[in-house]
Amino acid sequence: MQLAKVIGDVVITRKDDNLTGIKLMVLQPIAADGSNIGRTLVAVDAVGAGVGETVFFVRGKEASFPFYPTEVPTDAGIVGIVDHWDLD
């Protein structure tokens, strides 16, 4: 899983039926020191995250677990909103 900032959302015209009603957010992954790392991506949201919040997200089929039994065709999903993290 990676930490990320929610930086936007996506409006879709046509999509797979199993994505109906699901919010799609644009994420910028961040490193443990808070700096941006890697590509922006689009993720489904299972926890009600808003633009500007720090979240953590999963990649892969696991991203669809929170929507079970709907088989959401996604490979990235927000699964938690971060309060803070501590480094050694």
Added chain:
Amino acid sequence: MQLAKVIGDVVITRKDDNLTGIKLMVLQPIAADGSNIGRTLVAVDAVGAGVGETVFFVRGKEASFPFYPTEVPTDAGIVGIVDHWDLD
């Protein structure tokens, strides 16, 4: 999931039976600022996307969900056509 432009399509001579009748498109992934990022790839199309459209696609086994129960041997699939996206 990532945003991408559909930039072409692929014509196949021999293929796995479970790919019969499925459209194969060439995608160029794009970042949230619209710039090209990363490698072009080949994806199956579940929503009827055309060359020139902006789409979002999934990687991994999830790409075959829209074709269930056919076990399409793919690791990338277009699952939505993008109208626009908003950044904070």
Added chain:
Amino acid sequence: MQLAKVIGDVVITRKDDNLTGIKLMVLQPIAADGSNIGRTLVAVDAVGAGVGETVFFVRGKEASFPFYPTEVPTDAGIVGIVDHWDLD
């Protein structure tokens, strides 16, 4: 799997129910020569690792195996604490 140092932990405000009670650690992957490689990431902990320990972790759905039958939505998990390794 990769070797990593546990460098911190994450405090969450809201999260998917299947992550309740699960410890989330910040990892810095390391190479066989002990140097840092690649991005920090967040992993679930199945073996009771503490900050400062050297561990190895798995990526992908396999990270949720130790928590079965709970379907933990994670893509990274600590599965062992390393005593040492030998190179040829």
Added chain:
Amino acid sequence: MQLAKVIGDVVITRKDDNLTGIKLMVLQPIAADGSNIGRTLVAVDAVGAGVGETVFFVRGKEASFPFYPTEVPTDAGIVGIVDHWDLD
């Protein structure tokens, strides 16, 4: 999925039983403009591709679908031979 050139094959001495009788080819991934991109890799072949042919291949568990019900332990497989592709 990615486009690739078949550039060689691999001869194995000992292997997992479920790989018996399966051809292993060395692939060089190529971009949509035909240039080499990324690392060479080893893939199983489900369509009878030969050295020198242009193919497309899948990554992940999907690579073992064509051999079902044998659980081939592979993460890359050739699933089609390319005639040509068109770019916009």
Added chain:
Amino acid sequence: MQLAKVIGDVVITRKDDNLTGIKLMVLQPIAADGSNIGRTLVAVDAVGAGVGETVFFVRGKEASFPFYPTEVPTDAGIVGIVDHWDLD
């Protein structure tokens, strides 16, 4: 799958129960020209490979297939020992 050299092994103090009795090797991936590419990693061994041998390994859940029905929490596994490979 990728070609790799076995360059070491790992000694673990605490680990997930399903890793008991399984050998953990340190691998250096190599390209088709024999040069080192990418990061060292830790892989389970299903074929009895020794330090110094050239092997090929799979990534992902497929790495646990040879140990079925034990659900080994791994994302990399050696599945064959290479005699040689031929390039075009």
